[in-house]
Amino acid sequence: MSNPSRVVAVLALALTTQLPAMASAEDLTILAGDLPPMFNADGTGREAEVITTVMERCGHSVTFEIQPFTRHWKTYANGKGDGVATVPLGMPLDGHQSEVYIQYQNGVSSLTEAGASYADLGALSGQSVIAFMGASEILPGLKDAVPSFKSYKEVADQIGQSRMIFGKRVNAVIGDGMIFAEYNRQLRDQADDLMFDPNQGVTFQAIFAPSDYGMNFRSEALTADFNRCYSEASADGTIDAINKKWADQYRDTLGTQYLGH
Template sequence: MKTRIILLLAAMFLAVIGVARAEAREVHMIAPEIPPHFDKSGHGRIADVVRAALERCGHRVRFTVVPFGRHWKDYADQTSFDGLATAEADQTFPGYSTKPFMRLQDGATVRGAGGLEAIASVDQLKGMRVLAFPAADKILGIEALVPQFKSFGMRADRFDQLRPLFADRADAVLADGLITANFIMVLRDRARAGLEPSIDPTSRVVFRKIFASGPQRLYFRDAVIAADFDRCVGELRTSGELVRIAKPYVDQFRDILGDQYPDD
């Protein structure tokens, strides 16, 4: 009798394993090129967490990385993509949303000795020269405040945002702190190599979080994949693995970010 029970349990176990393997999928996701969250090769702070969570559930992920902004349009227009990374809290796309699982942090990057190094509110930028990314006035909710800046420009090229800051032709750059810190590092490396003669690579700049953090979600066309992701990313968080994956991407820029950027 015991032997029959053991054999029955073994058969049930093998059946479950077989089903899990049959349901495992390659998930094709579209993502924006915003290093160090997503780089061209599909790696980075958010990319690595997404990959780890899906792999924990038995799936594999393949990223197509496109310029920022195009990822939203392409996912909505092209059903060949199984998932979208990432969506803001107020955005809706076809398919099924996951729960928020990581955060971005927009804020102001300023010169370390420019008088704004302790800025705590966007209102403190009144009368200042401000640069930001395209559509930042709407995304950051500062449309009513823009007329009170001394000047305001929105530029797609990250270097074109930062060069005026280093040259004291701008007082603040509004953007995600980690993305900005990454481009500052690249700009400093270019300056040390003699490619940016107007940039002093030793100039100190700091990031200040003056906006609420932005919870990030994914969208999947398959509800089962979305549920799998929520479950497995939750397990990563509980075990501490999520922070172990994401935190090193922040730690390498602590001289700029300080304690102003979330580990997760």
């Protein structure tokens, strides 16, 4: 007969080799872009809450290092941090990319009083439009539609976009609806010296497909942890609850257009 201890050891080894690698509990540094309300300067935000919730479910704690958006990718590529957030799928970057964990919803924002219905890019024909930097290279169909606009400009200053729409210098703003709504909120806090009313109603219409993003981790085991724990949090409704909670803060602008939340 076989030695019982030897049989147990062989079975344990077989089971171990069939199970996915799991990372031991760690305090992780995650690089993230300064993009409120997805990531606020203090490390809070919609996306920050999703990541923190998922990693805590896996037994890890998270500290965010907030940098200007896109710089956080470069800092990670230079060897800093355990992981990096908001990475476009397939972007060539070190480490191991997770499955999709967050979506942004780009669309058109305009003053409600104008009564405009921008169901697609064609509806912007003859209108003055501004967008975020690089939008025409990222959003499907936008580059081809630009010649039909009365004017088109890409602006890096997000709160400057809010000034232009409230000051009626443009008809529409193209970008993520929740981000735009947050900068509108920030502008209202500066209302004392404004030459226009920042409390005008704004309506957001989602005319683009949602944009998918993943995480990159240096450790393959951390990536597996993140995917597993995100799947669990999604299945039990935790992720939907976080997204709805953040959408609720901007409901007057977003309606039900932001990812259906």
